[in-house]
Amino acid sequence: MLQLAFIRNNKEEVKQRLTVKNFAELSIVDDLLSFDEERKRLQQQFDSIQARVNSTSKQIGQLMAKGQKDDAENKKQEVASLKSSLQPISDRLSIVEKQLEDALVKLPNLPSDKVPPGKTPADNIVVRAGGVEPQLSANALPHWELIKKYDIVDFETGAKITGSGFPLYKGKGAKLQRALIQYFLDFNIGEGYTEYLPPFMVNEATAYGTGQLPDKEGQMYYMQADNFYMIPTSEVPLTNIYRDEILKEEDLPIRMTAYSPCFRREAGSFGKDVRGLNRVHQFDKVEIVQLVHPERSYEVLEEMVNHVEKLLNTLTLPYRILKLCGGDMSFASALTYDFEVFSAAQQKWLEVSSVSNFESFQTNRMKIRFKDGNGKMQLVHSLNGSALALPRIVACLLENNQTENGIKIPLALQRYFGAESI
RNA sequence: GGAGAGAUGGCAGAGCGGUCUAAUGCGGCGGUCUUGAAAACCGUUGACCCAAAAGGUCCGGGGGUUCGAAUCCCUCUCUCUCCGCCA
Numbered sequence: 001m002l003q004l005a006f007i008r009n010n011k012e013e014v015k016q017r018l019t020v021k022n023f024a025e026l027s028i029v030d031d032l033l034s035f036d037e038e039r040k041r042l043q044q045q046f047d048s049i050q051a052r053v054n055s056t057s058k059q060i061g062q063l064m065a066k067g068q069k070d071d072a073e074n075k076k077q078e079v080a081s082l083k084s085s086l087q088p089i090s091d092r093l094s095i096v097e098k099q100l101e102d103a104l105v106k107l108p109n110l111p112s113d114k115v116p117p118g119k120t121p122a123d124n125i126v127v128r129a130g131g132v133e134p135q136l137s138a139n140a141l142p143h144w145e146l147i148k149k150y151d152i153v154d155f156e157t158g159a160k161i162t163g164s165g166f167p168l169y170k171g172k173g174a175k176l177q178r179a180l181i182q183y184f185l186d187f188n189i190g191e192g193y194t195e196y197l198p199p200f201m202v203n204e205a206t207a208y209g210t211g212q213l214p215d216k217e218g219q220m221y222y223m224q225a226d227n228f229y230m231i232p233t234s235e236v237p238l239t240n241i242y243r244d245e246i247l248k249e250e251d252l253p254i255r256m257t258a259y260s261p262c263f264r265r266e267a268g269s270f271g272k273d274v275r276g277l278n279r280v281h282q283f284d285k286v287e288i289v290q291l292v293h294p295e296r297s298y299e300v301l302e303e304m305v306n307h308v309e310k311l312l313n314t315l316t317l318p319y320r321i322l323k324l325c326g327g328d329m330s331f332a333s334a335l336t337y338d339f340e341v342f343s344a345a346q347q348k349w350l351e352v353s354s355v356s357n358f359e360s361f362q363t364n365r366m367k368i369r370f371k372d373g374n375g376k377m378q379l380v381h382s383l384n385g386s387a388l389a390l391p392r393i394v395a396c397l398l399e400n401n402q403t404e405n406g407i408k409i410p411l412a413l414q415r416y417f418g419a420e421s422i
Numbered sequence: 423g424g425a426g427a428g429a430u431g432g433c434a435g436a437g438c439g440g441u442c443u444a445a446u447g448c449g450g451c452g453g454u455c456u457u458g459a460a461a462a463c464c465g466u467u468g469a470c471c472c473a474a475a476a477g478g479u480c481c482g483g484g485g486g487u488u489c490g491a492a493u494c495c496c497u498c499u500c501u502c503u504c505c506g507c508c509a
Contacts, residue, residue, distance in 0.1 A: 039471095039474070040471085041469065043472075043478080044477085044478090046478080047471090047472085047476095047477050047478040047479085048476090048477065048478085050477085050478060050479090051476085051477050051478070053489085053490090054477095054478090054490085056489075056490095056492080057440080057489055057490045058440075059489095060440080060489050060490070061440035061441090061489085061490070062440085062441095063484075064440080064489095072489080073489095075489070076489045077489090079489045079490085080488090080489070083489085236431095246432090246468090246469085377469085
């Protein structure tokens with residue numbers, strides 16, 4: 001959520017930057033500021049009347065103590081009439097506060113000035129690429145054929161147990177998942193991230209904190225009986241660890257990593273993109289999250305991009321890094337880099353990681369702050385990235401590494417997988 | 423799931439209708455003393471709204487009673503103890 005004071009002081013800039021993000025309902029900004037004006041006015045009225053109520057009530061106490069019952073009664077009348085004039089103000093105040101809050105949570109984060117203009121994924125900018133594209137034979141198979149050939153992922157039985165998009169990993173397929181998770185976690189820990197294993201369901205306040213609510217409500221699985229949401233990514237519980245906390249400046253940066261399954265309803269997505277492991281409702285991911293000093297967040301973003309790139313390089317898959325244009329960015333992000341790997345049999349780039357700086361958008365909701373050297377309260381900046389999401393890595397790895405003698409496992413992974421090939 | 427107890431400032435913990443502007447201790451910060459440090463002593467020390475002052479709000483969340491609520495009532499959440507169930 002944007003900081004109200006910033007919107008107040010930079011109205012035109014806010015509108016202009018929202019346009020970069022393809023956000024059209026600019027009238028919300030004007031509405032919001034008029035709610036804010038009214039709120040301030042009502043609050044002042046309320047406070048001054050409340051001050052009289054407080055002091056008069058105090059006098060009543062003193063009069064009672066002295067036994068001056070009649071005078072006390074008069075004062076009681078006075079307070080009663082003050083309070084009745086307070087009621088409509090406080091009613092109106094809570095309405096206006098609600099309207100202000102509703103407007104505020106509708107505004108996406110402002111894109112940083114480094115964000116390229118553009119409306120669709122076609123406008124994203126390729127920052128760099130790496131790895132080597134394999135030369136596959138003409139009869140190379142897409143991963144959804146390979147998983148059947150080697151009997152390592154069973155979508156049909158997954159659908160029988162739960163529904164479509166819930167893969168059942170089997171044998172070497174299951175072990176490959178475990179190996180990747182373990183490898184990614186160890187890699188992240190080696191770079192100074194602290195490992196967590198968070199709850200996979202979260203409450204409403206947590207889902208709100210990272211911006212899933214109210215924006216993406218329909219994308220999460222929801223458990224009505226307990227009012228819990230299945231996490232769409234471990235970013236949600238991880239970032240919320242420090243919700244409502246005031247940190248010490250020397251605690252920063254906080255670097256966290258976690259494995260979790262991720263649950264996404266993917267409502268509204270359809271078509272050929274969803275074949276095989278390209279898009280599923282439950283998948284495994286290892287996430288990295290950082291809470292940092294606001295002056296350092298863009299530096300840290302680059303550091304995290306380099307971290308993910310290094311990890312990807314060890315898997316020897318062909319990849320490219322995209323800087324997302326305004327129109328393709330998520331609601332909460334100020335700047336995002338996407339990582340894609342090239343799935344050679346599908347001849348398609350698949351997103352495997354998204355690394356973003358949220359600046360103070362999430363931490364303003366969560367009130368994660370620190371006291372700076374001058375004793376001033378400041379919001380920390382939050383960042384996160386996948387390191388990495390598994391299914392598309394697996395898809396790419398299966399397709400790109402297929403040989404007549406099976407599927408080659410990248411060297412870095414062999415120690416975890418316990419074999420050189422499938 | 424049942425019974426009971428509880429939730430107060432960074433932490434511990436008192437307060438149980440008006441003097442709460444929340445005691446006290448610990449911790450933090452500053453100072454005195456010291457070559458320096460420790461100890462001792464002195465001072466200081468929360469967040470939010472408001473441009474700021476004044477003022478207001480915050481004693482787990484929400485609601486109520488009252489002229490007045492940290493304090494009484496209702497409700498929710500969480501924690502602890504005991505019982506039950508359980509991988």
